[in-house]
Amino acid sequence: MLIAIARWAHLAATLLIPQHAALQDEVRRRRDECIQLKAVLQQQNQALRSFDPKSMHLRGSNVHELLEAFQSQKLVNRQLEYELKGITEEHNSKLLEMTQEIELLRNEQDELQTVAKLNNKLESQNPQGLIKFHSIDLDKMLQRLLSTMTPRTVVGLLPGCPAYLIFKCVRYTDLTNADDNVRELLSLLSH
Known part of the structure; x- marks a missing residue:
């Protein structure tokens, strides 16, 4: 897509x-x-x-x-x-x-190419539906997923794609039992 x-x-x-x-x-x-x-x-x-x-x-x-x-x-x-x-x-x-x-x-x-590269990188790294991330990359990742996307950019994406990618991050933190990362992720999302 x-x-x-x-x-x-x-x-x-x-x-x-x-x-x-x-x-x-x-x-x-x-x-x-x-x-x-x-x-x-x-x-x-x-x-x-x-x-x-x-x-x-x-x-x-x-x-x-x-x-x-x-x-x-x-x-x-x-x-x-x-x-x-x-x-x-x-x-x-x-x-x-x-x-x-x-x-x-x-x-x-340029935005689409960045999102496509990110998506390809994420899929190649974790085919199980998890996104491995470091807490220092969290701000940058959320900014790209939520703030910089325009309606024209997301029109061709699957419905709920940013939410799905965030869900993959939550699954990874659940798998690794990183409660601090979950709190940080959810607090950043709520702001």
């Missing part, structure tokens, strides 16, 4: 990494487009600013039409800049979300 979860986490990470790379390429492409568009807009603005309608020997209606066209072009330019800014912000936010999701999946994969 743990292997299936680890495979799922690995599969999810392998699916998100190409999407992350594609989004980064898209953001770079959009950024380049934005830079090119700004350069074109600046050139047009400079050309239009240097335009002096008084120096033109046109009839009044033609000058008026050119000024209206100029104002329309300025509005279009502003609208394009606004849309480009919105698209860039949207892609940057998606990129950030995907980066955070990949990091979360990597952390979960």
